[in-house]
Amino acid sequence: MKKKIIIVGGVAGGATTAARLRRLDEDSQIIMFEKGEHISFANCGLPYYIGGVIEKREKLFVQTVEGMSSKFNMDIRNLSEVIKINREKKTVSVKNLRTGEIYDESYDYLVLSPGARPVIPSIPGIDTANNLLTLRNVKDTDAIKNFIDDNKPEKAVVIGGGFIGVEMAENLHELGIKVTLIEMANQILAPFDFEMASILHKSMIEKGLKLILEDGVQSFENNGTKVILNSGKEIDTDLIILAIGVRPESELAADCGLEIGPRGHIIVNEYLETSDPSIYAIGDAIEVLDYINGKPTAIPLAWPANRQGRIVANNIYGKKEKYKGTLGTSVVKVFDFTAASTGNNEKTLKRIGIHDYEVIHIHPGSHAGYYPGASQISLKLIFDKKSGKIYGAQAIGKNGVDKRIDVIATAIKGGLTVLDLPDLELAYAPPYSSAKDPVNMAGYVASNIIENAVETIQWYEIDKIVENGGFLVDVRNPGELKLGFIKGAVNIPLPELRNRLNELPKDQTIYVYCQVGLRGYLAARILTLNGFKAVNLDGGWKTYSSVYG
Amino acid sequence: MKKKIIIVGGVAGGATTAARLRRLDEDSQIIMFEKGEHISFANCGLPYYIGGVIEKREKLFVQTVEGMSSKFNMDIRNLSEVIKINREKKTVSVKNLRTGEIYDESYDYLVLSPGARPVIPSIPGIDTANNLLTLRNVKDTDAIKNFIDDNKPEKAVVIGGGFIGVEMAENLHELGIKVTLIEMANQILAPFDFEMASILHKSMIEKGLKLILEDGVQSFENNGTKVILNSGKEIDTDLIILAIGVRPESELAADCGLEIGPRGHIIVNEYLETSDPSIYAIGDAIEVLDYINGKPTAIPLAWPANRQGRIVANNIYGKKEKYKGTLGTSVVKVFDFTAASTGNNEKTLKRIGIHDYEVIHIHPGSHAGYYPGASQISLKLIFDKKSGKIYGAQAIGKNGVDKRIDVIATAIKGGLTVLDLPDLELAYAPPYSSAKDPVNMAGYVASNIIENAVETIQWYEIDKIVENGGFLVDVRNPGELKLGFIKGAVNIPLPELRNRLNELPKDQTIYVYCQVGLRGYLAARILTLNGFKAVNLDGGWKTYSSVYG
Numbered sequence A, B: 001m002k003k004k005i006i007i008v009g010g011v012a013g014g015a016t017t018a019a020r021l022r023r024l025d026e027d028s029q030i031i032m033f034e035k036g037e038h039i040s041f042a043n044c045g046l047p048y049y050i051g052g053v054i055e056k057r058e059k060l061f062v063q064t065v066e067g068m069s070s071k072f073n074m075d076i077r078n079l080s081e082v083i084k085i086n087r088e089k090k091t092v093s094v095k096n097l098r099t100g101e102i103y104d105e106s107y108d109y110l111v112l113s114p115g116a117r118p119v120i121p122s123i124p125g126i127d128t129a130n131n132l133l134t135l136r137n138v139k140d141t142d143a144i145k146n147f148i149d150d151n152k153p154e155k156a157v158v159i160g161g162g163f164i165g166v167e168m169a170e171n172l173h174e175l176g177i178k179v180t181l182i183e184m185a186n187q188i189l190a191p192f193d194f195e196m197a198s199i200l201h202k203s204m205i206e207k208g209l210k211l212i213l214e215d216g217v218q219s220f221e222n223n224g225t226k227v228i229l230n231s232g233k234e235i236d237t238d239l240i241i242l243a244i245g246v247r248p249e250s251e252l253a254a255d256c257g258l259e260i261g262p263r264g265h266i267i268v269n270e271y272l273e274t275s276d277p278s279i280y281a282i283g284d285a286i287e288v289l290d291y292i293n294g295k296p297t298a299i300p301l302a303w304p305a306n307r308q309g310r311i312v313a314n315n316i317y318g319k320k321e322k323y324k325g326t327l328g329t330s331v332v333k334v335f336d337f338t339a340a341s342t343g344n345n346e347k348t349l350k351r352i353g354i355h356d357y358e359v360i361h362i363h364p365g366s367h368a369g370y371y372p373g374a375s376q377i378s379l380k381l382i383f384d385k386k387s388g389k390i391y392g393a394q395a396i397g398k399n400g401v402d403k404r405i406d407v408i409a410t411a412i413k414g415g416l417t418v419l420d421l422p423d424l425e426l427a428y429a430p431p432y433s434s435a436k437d438p439v440n441m442a443g444y445v446a447s448n449i450i451e452n453a454v455e456t457i458q459w460y461e462i463d464k465i466v467e468n469g470g471f472l473v474d475v476r477n478p479g480e481l482k483l484g485f486i487k488g489a490v491n492i493p494l495p496e497l498r499n500r501l502n503e504l505p506k507d508q509t510i511y512v513y514c515q516v517g518l519r520g521y522l523a524a525r526i527l528t529l530n531g532f533k534a535v536n537l538d539g540g541w542k543t544y545s546s547v548y549g
C-alpha cells in the first residue's frame, strides 16, 4: 500500500528521513514542510561563514529545494509552516508563508524534526536592543553578516559559552572585532569538567578575548549598546550575540497532546515513536536516553539527528530498528585548540549520584616528540574503579584530539573497558602517533589504578593536604621548577630518589608529583616498593596548573 | 626471591620490558645487552632524520644508557653482543665489542628482543657495490647521511616498496635527489590491495619519482653505479638503498634449540614464552597469530614490540597475561598522502582460502566539504557477507585517514561488525568530520550489501561485462564525463533517470556507476524499485580510474 508521509522540518533530521524514505520506496508520497526558505543547509557551518572562513554562501546549502525534489522525487514545500497537527483526522494544517494561505494535508505517518530554537530570556531592555541577534538558520546568519557589514562593529558581546557562543566568539574575533564572552557558570563548554575547560579559558584570554565567568546579564541599556551584568559590571558593545542554549521546538507536538518531557522535549520510545504510533519525532526536539547512564537527556547535535532520521525511515517501513541512546560525543575548534569529549563528565556523574568513579589525566604528545609538529594532548578518562567501565573522556590539544575521542567513543560502543585500551592496536608512524598511542597510555594509567599499582589524588586535593602538613615531593629536575611548582614541595629529582630515600619520613604518606604524572608514577612505584606509602598527583603540574597556574 | 633477568636487545621491545620490570620490582637484577652503541632509539624516525625533517640527531634517542640506567637502576651494557645461550646452565655468553672480551652471565629469566635485520640477497655485484646501504639502526643512518654529505648523490635507487623503502624514497626525494623505486611485485606497500596502492603509485609519479614495478634487480655493475634489472633495463645511480624486507634475528635462539618457525621466527605461546619456559621472546623476531584469521604471521612493527614487552614483564612476575595476536594496523606517510590499514586485505584472505567476503570502496570527504581543507578519503572495507565480521580496512587520503583506521581497528577489537558501524557516535564539527562520519558511511554502505538493498560489482569486473554486451549507465552529470568515463556507458544523469526508464532494457541487468558510488547506489535503488535488475559499480569512477584512469 502506498504510504503518504509528511515530514515537518527540512534540515538535518527531516531531510535525512526523506532521502532514506525514498530509497526504501519509490511510490510513497513524501511531503517535506520547512517554514524557512532553505532546506538541508549546513547549520554547523553558519558561524564559519560569518567569520569568513567559509567564503561562499552557496556552500552552506547541501541540497536545494529544486535539486532534492528532482533527485528524490519528493514534494518539498519551503516557507510552509505546519501550524497544527490534527491527530484524529491524521492531517496537519499548513500555513503558506508566501501567501498566508492555510490548508490541510493528510498523512499516514508524520515525522517531526522541528529542531530547537535559541532561548531568549526576558531580560530588561532586550526588546529594545536592536543590536542583539541569535543564530540558528540561514536567515539569522544573513542578519548577523549584514549587521556586521553595515555597522562595522568594533566590539561585540557574546552571551553564553556553549558551542555556538564559543564558535561565534572565535569567528567575530577573527573578523577583528573585540569580543567579550559572558558565561553564567564558572566555565565555558559544559561537556568538559572545570579543569579541562580551564585550558581553553587561558588560551582564549591569550588570544585577546575577554572572558567573564560566573556572571550574567542583568539588563541591556541604550538599545543594547550597554550590557549591565549581575555583578554591576558595564560593558559597551556594538553587537550582541545571544547564545545561552536552545529550547526544543515542541509546541506543535504539545498542542496536539503528544507526551512532552519535563524540559519541553517530545517523548519517544526506542523506535522513536511518540505517544501516537503514527507520529515519529527526532533530532533536537526530542528527549533521548543517555547511552552511559540510561537516564533521559537531550543532546542537540547533528549526528543523532542524522542517525535518527534513517532509523525512523526504516521503522516506517516495518524494520523495528532501535535508537540506542546518545553518547554525546562532540568536538569544537577553539582557536588553535580542538576540544572533544564523549560520554559523561564528572559533573554529570555527580548529578545522577554516581560518586565511586576514578579519574585520570594524562598529557601525551599527539605524535612522536621527535617528529615536527607534535603537541600535547590533555586527555581525561573517567571510569568505574571496579569494572573498568568507561564513563567518559575529554581531550584538549592542538592535533589528534578528535581521533583519540573517536577511538574511545568506539571502545565504549564496543563494550570495552579501560583494561582493554592497552590492547587497541592503533596505527603508528612518527607523524601520527607513538608506539603507545595516547589511548593505550590512558588505558595503562587507568589499569594501574584498578590494579592498585598506584594511588593518586586530584588537582583540587593537594593544596589542602600540604596545608595540613602533608609531605610533598616534586620529582622534576631543578630546571623545571621555573615552570612553577606547588607550594610546600621538596624537590628530589627522580634519578636521585633511590639515593635520598633517607630524607623521607617513613611514618607519613609521601605525595609526589612531576610535570605530567609519568615520573610521579615512577617515583610512587619506587617508594611503594621501598616500603613507603606513596601517592601520585594525577596529571602532575600540568593539570594542577591549568587551574592554579 | 630476587630475580635476575637478562634482556637481549635494548630498543623497542627490550627497553620496554626493562622499564616495566623495574616498576614491578625494585630488587630484581636487570641486565640489558645491546650489541649496538645506542639503546632506546627511534627506529621509526631514522628515515626522517636522513631526509632532514628531524633536524637534530639527538632527538632520535628516547633514552640514553646513562639516563635509563640511573632512572631505572639497571645494568645496561651497550656494544655487548650476546653470542650464545646456554640453556642448561641458564647463562648467556656475551662479547664486549669494545674489548673483544667474552664472558658468561647467568639468568633466572631471559627475554629476547633482538629484532630483525634487512634481507641482503646474493645478487651478482652486491659485494662490490660500495654505494649500497641498508637501514636498521643509528649506525646505518649515520652511514647513509655521511654518504649523502660526502658524495652529494644526484640519483638514487631504492630497492623495495615496503614501508622503509617508501619512506626512504620520499626522504631522498625531499633532499633533491632523483629517486627510482624498484619493486618486484605489481604494487608497493603489501598491506594494501592493488587498486588502493595504485592511488599512491600515481601520486608518487606525479611528485617526480620514477616507479618501476614487477621488476627485480639482476645485478649491480661498476661498483653499484649501474643497476641491471631482470627486464634488461639499466639504471645509473649514485646511491642504492636496499629495503626488500627484514629477516628475524633468531640465530641465537635457533642455536640453543628453541623452536623456530618456517620463516625463521622464534615460536612463542600466548604468554610469549619460547619452547623454554625461562626464555621469553618478543618483537620483530617472533611469530604471532593474526588477530583476524588466527593463523601464524610476522608483523615487524613497533606497537606489537612495545605491547609484548610489557606483557612479558608482567608474566615474569606471574601475571599470566595473554598477547591476543596482531591486527597489523599500520600507517605511512607518502608525500601528501597518508595510507593506513588494519586487519586483512583481499590478498591475505585469498591466500588463506577465504573467498566469500564482500568489499566496499567509498570516497567521503575528510570533513564537511563546505569547510576549507577537506579532501577525499578512499576507504575500503572488507567483511563477511553473512555475519558482517570486519576482516580489514584500508584508507588513503590527505587528512583524517589514520583516525578512520584507528576507529575501525577499535571496532574490530570491540567485536563490532559492519552493521554496528552506523551506530558509532563520532565527534562532529565541520573542521573534523561530517554528521555521518566516513566510518558511519562505510557501515551504511556495507549494511546495504548485507541486507541486499543493492548489488555491486568491482572495478576489475566491469570492463569484461561491457565487452560481453552488458548495459552500463553513467548517472553523472554530462559535465563530469570530462573526468573520464568507462567505455561503452550510456549517460543518463541521475535526476533524469525516473523519466527515462523507457530507454532501458527490461530483460537485461542494468549496470550503473557514478563518480564515487553514491549516486550509482541511488540509481540502483530507483531501478530496483521500478522492477529492473540493477547493479552498482562499487566505488564508482574514482575506484575504477585509480587503476584504469
Ligand SMILES: Cc1cc2nc3c(=O)[nH]c(=O)nc-3n(C[C@H](O)[C@H](O)[C@H](O)COP(=O)(O)OP(=O)(O)OC[C@H]3O[C@@H](n4cnc5c(N)ncnc54)[C@H](O)[C@@H]3O)c2cc1C
Pocket (backbone or CB within 6 Å): A008, A009, A010, A011, A012, A013, A014, A033, A034, A035, A036, A043, A044, A045, A046, A047, A080, A081, A082, A083, A113, A114, A115, A116, A135, A136, A137, A163, A164, A249, A252, A282, A283, A284, A285, A300, A301, A302, A303, A305, B428, B429, B430
Ligand atoms: C550555529 C550552529 C552550529 C552548530 N554546530 C554543530 C556542530 O558543529 N556539530 C553538531 O553536531 N551539531 C551542531 N549544531 C546542531 C545541529 O545543527 C542540530 O543538532 C541539527 O541540525 C538538528 O537537526 P533537527 O532536524 O532536529 O533540526 P534542524 O536541523 O534545526 O531542522 C529543523 C527545521 O525544522 C523547521 N521547522 C520547525 N518547526 C517547523 C514547523 N512547524 N513547520 C515547518 N518547519 C518547521 C525549522 O525551520 C528548521 O529548519 C549546530 C547548530 C547551530 C545552529
Ligand SMILES: Cc1cc2nc3c(=O)[nH]c(=O)nc-3n(C[C@H](O)[C@H](O)[C@H](O)COP(=O)(O)OP(=O)(O)OC[C@H]3O[C@@H](n4cnc5c(N)ncnc54)[C@H](O)[C@@H]3O)c2cc1C
Pocket (backbone or CB within 6 Å): A428, A429, A430, B008, B009, B010, B011, B012, B013, B014, B033, B034, B035, B036, B043, B044, B045, B046, B047, B080, B081, B082, B083, B113, B114, B115, B116, B135, B136, B137, B163, B164, B249, B252, B282, B283, B284, B285, B300, B301, B302, B303, B305
Ligand atoms: C627505518 C625504520 C622505520 C620504521 N618505522 C616504523 C614505523 O613507522 N612504525 C612502526 O610501527 N614500526 C616501524 N619500524 C619497525 C620498528 O622499529 C620495529 O618493529 C621495532 O623496533 C621492533 O622492536 P624489537 O625490540 O623487536 O627490535 P629492535 O627495536 O630492532 O631492537 C632490537 C635490538 O636488539 C639488538 N640485538 C640483536 N641481537 C643482539 C644480540 N645478540 N646481542 C645484543 N643485542 C642484540 C639489535 O642491535 C637491536 O638494537 C621501523 C623500523 C625501521 C628500521
Ligand SMILES: CC(C)(COP(=O)(O)OP(=O)(O)OC[C@H]1O[C@@H](n2cnc3c(N)ncnc32)[C@H](O)[C@@H]1OP(=O)(O)O)[C@@H](O)C(=O)NCCC(=O)NCCS
Pocket (backbone or CB within 6 Å): A010, A011, A012, A013, A015, A016, A019, A020, A023, A039, A040, A041, A042, A043, A044, A045, A062, A063, A302, A306, A310, B361, B362, B363, B435, B436, B441, B444, B445, B448, B516, B517, B518, B521, B539
Ligand atoms: C544530505 C541529506 C539530505 C541527507 O541525505 P542522505 O541521502 O541521507 O545522505 P548522503 O547524501 O550522505 O548519502 C547517504 C546514503 O548514500 C549511501 N552511500 C554513501 N556513499 C556511498 C557510496 N560511495 N556508495 C554507495 N552508497 C553510498 C549510504 O549508504 C546512504 O544510503 P542509505 O541511508 O540508504 O544506506 C541530509 O543529511 C541533510 O540535509 N544534511 C544537511 C543538514 C545537516 O545535516 N545539518 C547538520 C550538520 S551541518
Ligand SMILES: CC(C)(COP(=O)(O)OP(=O)(O)OC[C@H]1O[C@@H](n2cnc3c(N)ncnc32)[C@H](O)[C@@H]1OP(=O)(O)O)[C@@H](O)C(=O)NCCC(=O)NCCS
Pocket (backbone or CB within 6 Å): A361, A362, A363, A435, A436, A441, A444, A445, A448, A516, A517, A518, A521, A539, B010, B011, B012, B013, B015, B016, B019, B020, B023, B039, B040, B041, B042, B043, B044, B045, B062, B063, B302, B306, B310
Ligand atoms: C621509552 C621506553 C624505554 C619504554 O619506556 P616505558 O617506561 O615503558 O614507557 P613510557 O615512558 O612511555 O611510560 C609508560 C609508563 O608510564 C605510565 N604513564 C605514562 N604516562 C603517565 C601519566 N601521565 N601518569 C602516570 N603514569 C603514566 C604508564 O602507565 C606506563 O607504566 P606501566 O607500564 O607501568 O603501566 C621504550 O619504549 C623505548 O625504548 N622506546 C624507544 C624505541 C622504540 O619504541 N622504537 C620503536 C618506535 S620508534
